Amino acid sequence: ILAIQTNQKLLVRNSDPVLHNVHVTPAASGNKEENQAQMPGSPDLTFTFPAAENFLRVKCDVHPWMFAWITVVDSPYFAVTGKDGTFKISNVPPGKYTLTALHRKAAPTGMDKDIEVKEGETAKVDFTLEVK
Numbered sequence: 001i002l003a004i005q006t007n008q009k010l011l012v013r014n015s016d017p018v019l020h021n022v023h024v025t026p027a028a029s030g031n032k033e034e035n036q037a038q039m040p041g042s043p044d045l046t047f048t049f050p051a052a053e054n055f056l057r058v059k060c061d062v063h064p065w066m067f068a069w070i071t072v073v074d075s076p077y078f079a080v081t082g083k084d085g086t087f088k089i090s091n092v093p094p095g096k097y098t099l100t101a102l103h104r105k106a107a108p109t110g111m112d113k114d115i116e117v118k119e120g121e122t123a124k125v126d127f128t129l130e131v132k
Contacts, residue, residue: 001104003071003078006052010070012045014038020060028053031072035061055104069104094119101127 004010014020022045023035030051038045049056049072060066071078077097079087094117100110106129117123 001069003080005076006072006074007048007050010047019062021062023059023061025057026053054102092117099125103129105131
């Protein structure tokens with residue numbers, strides 16, 4: 001699981017001694033399907049995604065157990081939680097915002113909470129997501 005901003009470069013490196021392929025399978029319009037082979041020791045592959053999309057799947061067709069989920073956001077203010085579920089989003093300007101938590105199984109379309117960031121203060125918000 002990872003998150004990147006729209007049009008941010010994603011570099012994929014094959015450090016294994018075997019062939020892999022990188023098969024991007026988007027669901028959102030605006031992001032294109034790509035399928036590129038990556039030989040051992042070959043240069044990094046570069047991908048960008050112009051459209052926001054939750055849980056874009058990237059897989060290796062050679063090794064079907066290898067895959068990743070990428071959430072592409074069109075804001076610079078996002079985070080992926082740590083193993084303990086905590087997250088931090090830094091340098092958010094003061095203002096009122098809607099914070100959305102996503103989880104591929106518990107909240108695939110998101111859970112929203114309104115939050116206000118005040119100058120010089122740390123805002124805190126908690127989410128409880130349950131896999132059903």
